[in-house]
Amino acid sequence: MRPTWAEIDLGALQHNFMLVKELVGVGVSILSVVKADGYGHGAVEVSKALVEAGTDMLGVATVEEAMELRDYGIDLPIMLLGGMRPEEAELAVQNNMVPCLFSIDVARALDKAASSSGCKAIYHLKIDTGMTRLGVRPEELTDFLGGLSELKNIRMDGVLTHLASAFTESTDYTEAQLSGFLQHLGTVRAHGHDPRYTHSASSISIKRFPHSHMDLVRPGIILYTEGESDSLELRPVMKLKSRIIQLRRVPAGTPVSYGGTFVTARPSVIATLPIGYADGYLRKLSNRALVSLHGKTSPVTGAVCMDLTMVDVTDVPAARVGDEVTLFGDSLVSVEQVAAWADTISYEILSITGKRVQRIYL
Ligand SMILES: *Cc1c(COP(=O)(O)O)cnc(C)c1O
Numbered sequence: 108m109r110p111t112w113a114e115i116d117l118g119a120l121q122h123n124f125m126l127v128k129e130l131v132g133v134g135v136s137i138l139s140v141v142k143a144d145g146y147g148h149g150a151v152e153v154s155k156a157l158v159e160a161g162t163d164m165l166g167v168a169t170v171e172e173a174m175e176l177r178d179y180g181i182d183l184p185i186m187l188l189g190g191m192r193p194e195e196a197e198l199a200v201q202n203n204m205v206p207c208l209f210s211i212d213v214a215r216a217l218d219k220a221a222s223s224s225g226c227k228a229i230y231h232l233k234i235d236t237g238m239t240r241l242g243v244r245p246e247e248l249t250d251f252l253g254g255l256s257e258l259k260n261i262r263m264d265g266v267l268t269h270l271a272s273a274f275t276e277s278t279d280y281t282e283a284q285l286s287g288f289l290q291h292l293g294t295v296r297a298h299g300h301d302p303r304y305t306h307s308a309s310s311i312s313i314k315r316f317p318h319s320h321m322d323l324v325r326p327g328i329i330l331y332t333e334g335e336s337d338s339l340e341l342r343p344v345m346k347l348k349s350r351i352i353q354l355r356r357v358p359a360g361t362p363v364s365y366g367g368t369f370v371t372a373r374p375s376v377i378a379t380l381p382i383g384y385a386d387g388y389l390r391k392l393s394n395r396a397l398v399s400l401h402g403k404t405s406p407v408t409g410a411v412c413m414d415l416t417m418v419d420v421t422d423v424p425a426a427r428v429g430d431e432v433t434l435f436g437d438s439l440v441s442v443e444q445v446a447a448w449a450d451t452i453s454y455e456i457l458s459i460t461g462k463r464v465q466r467i468y469l
Contacts, residue, residue: 110350111382112465114436115148117156119342123330124160126339127313135320136304137161138186140327141176142168147387147460148331148345151179152468157330158183164205166325170195173204186231188325190241196220200228207233207267209242211254214261221260231265231304234291236284238271245291252298265304266295270319273312281312285319314339332442332453345457346436347388347464351400351428353379354420363417364409369394371408375421378405380432383414387459388434391449392416399439400432401425 128137139162140146145153154165154176165181167173168189176185187206191199193216199206200220208214208230221228232255235242243251255263268288272280285307292305308319310329328334333341354376361371371377380398384390393411397404398418405418405426420426435442435456442453449456 108465109381109463110352111380111386111463112348112467113148113460114346114348114467114469115152116342116344116346116469117152118469119344120148120153120156120330121160123341123344124157124162124326126341127324127326127329128161130313130339131320131324134322136163136323138164138166138306138323138325139330140166140188140309140325142166142172142188142327143458144172146327146331146454147457149466149468150175151181152466154181155179163323166327170198170204173202174198177202190233197223200224200226205264206230207241209233209235211251214255214258218258218260226260228261229264230261231267231306232263232295232300232302234266234268234288236268236287236291237280238269238284240269242268245287248291248294252295252300256298263295263300263302265306265323266292266300266302267304267306267325270307270309270312270316273309273315273319278316281316281319285316328454328457331457334443334453343436343442345442345460347382347434347460348436349380349382349432349434351378351420351426351430351432352381354426354428355379362409364393364412366410369409371419373421375419376423376426377408378418378420378426378432380416380418380434381414382416382434382464383412385413386461386464387456388416389449389451389456389459391451392445395448396434396445397440398432398434399437400430402439404439405432 139157141150144150164184166186166188173185191206196216197220233242304323305321306323308324312319331344363369390411396407408419435445446453446456
């Protein structure tokens with residue numbers, strides 16, 4: 108096996124889940140988001156651990172992602188956060204998937220599929236209160252509800268919206284979305300629906316906006332990583348690791364990697380790691396990131412290649428071929444830090460962890 112792997116601490120995942128549960132309190136259900144292969148951690152293993160910890164539902168982006176969980180015997184309700192296409196309705200009904208609904212064509216397909224399997228299918232109505240991504244626009248809501256009223260084999264079990272700017276300093280936009288949402292809920296109820304769940308909160312609003320919790324919360328990233336300036340004692344779940352496969356001593360003035368964008372300023376020891384951008388270790392990290400080894404940090408030198416990355420270990424005299432290196436996930440280098448070096452967010456760094464990187468579950 109190539110010595111590049113991701114250690115996934117399922118105990119840390121369950122710990123983070125319990126912190127969320129404590130934070131939202133009894134009476135608020137939890138839909139744990141495991142889309143994009145569980146944010147890169149492996150959807151099946153992550154889902155099993157979350158089921159064990161007591162999650163009420165799981166959330167994925169696509170019908171394929173939901174089927175992967177069903178194939179492994181996970182039988183909790185699974186929400187399709189990205190909605191679905193009409194031709195997927197039958198599969199969704201047969202496999203107890205709960206779509207977010209925002210298209211009348213999909214509603215009709217769901218109704219038909221439910222009718223032919225002799226059951227009542229449930230869905231959550233998605234309202235777009237300002238994200239401008241998915242959902243029924245407020246000005247279309249009344250017509251949409253009129254269309255739904257003709258469909259007798261489906262039932263609205265929930266209503267949701269998604270907050271666009273819950274992380275910004277100003278809370279105005281979020282408050283406007285939330286108050287709009289409450290108003291639209293009134294409209295929905297006035298049309299005779301009695302949704303069991305109303306929900307709006309993903310990770311950041313779980314922490315920042317207690318009044319966004321309503322009946323159900325949708326934590327994603329908060330389950331997987333510690334975050335930046337948290338009062339919560341979240342633990343990182345993934346540690347990305349590799350081992351030195353070659354070490355070389357080079358004189359001052361030696362260029363490293365494609366284009367020689369790094370040139371040694373002193374006699375140096377350069378270590379080569381078998382991980383590259385095809386593993387999700389972004390090229391943007393060239394000459395920017397640090398890695399952790401022997402309790403110290405060492406800089407990435409030169410361009411990150413497709414399969415290989417070089418680091419300067421001159422100041423770590425103990426470094427040897429075969430030594431373990433942590434690219435993120437320990438106390439010296441967090442995934443948030445790597446994300447900052449790559450001008451992105453931890454979501455992206457975690458979810459692009461490549462297929463070649465073996466996941467090892469603790
Ligand atoms: C991905 C997603 C979430 C989870 O978001 P986090 O910021 O990771 O907590 C919640 N709700 C919806 C609709 C999503 O698509």
